[in-house]
Amino acid sequence: MSFTKDTNGDTVVEATVLFPVMIMIFAALVLLSVYLPAQAALQRATQHAATALATEGSDTWLFFDEGSMSYYRESDRRRLSNVYVDLFTGSNDAGTKGEAIVINNESRSISSKAGTLTVGECLIINRILYKEAVVTATREFPVPVDLSFIGFPKSISITATSAAVVLNGDEFIRSVDIAADFTSYIIEKYNLHNITETIGSFGNRVTGLLGW
Secondary structure (H helix, E strand, O other), X not given: OHHHHOOOOHHHHHXXXXXXXXXXXXXXXXXXXXXXXXXXXXXXXXXXXXXXXXXXXXXXOEEEEOOOOEEEEOOOHHHOOOHHHHHHXXXXXXXXXXXXXXXXXXXXXXXXXXXXXXXEEEEEEEOOOOEEEEEEEEEEEEOOOOOHHHOOOXXXXXXXXXXXXXXXXXXXXXXXXXXXXXXXXXXXXXXXXHHHHHHHHHHHHHHHHHOO
């Protein structure tokens, strides 16, 4: 009976059971404290780069200097990387410039700089009716606590993608005209007049029911 009532060593047993759980909770808190600010900083850097590329590609006459990380108005049209310059020269340094903006912007943040930063996609994409600047970057973070014995990875990848629309009035009007011509061509080629009339009639009924 004295053996069953002996409580010596209970604290050691409890600590042995709870210690791994406490270590995992602590590691999770450390990862969150590193991951969330880094994710926010990387998202901000890619959005800054996408906006700068889209602004330069528009008809605003604004130029972004990645060295000083600031905008200034350009007076020489030949230096503007807009639709006119790209049309005749084919020059586009979106990849190089976007990467520099992301690196400079993220380096100014107060978040952790551990791991490797990789700027993957920095380009101007031609949509049907508009252009879009897209920037993607990834930072590979080493896990501060080695938990590989329970199958936890030794590093975590943080990826951010941002986009911004290139606001170019002339190009937008031209794209709308192209889309309208292409739609008319499809209707004529496949004799879709009845379908378009049916869709138009249905749309009028819906708007009538909604009181628009």
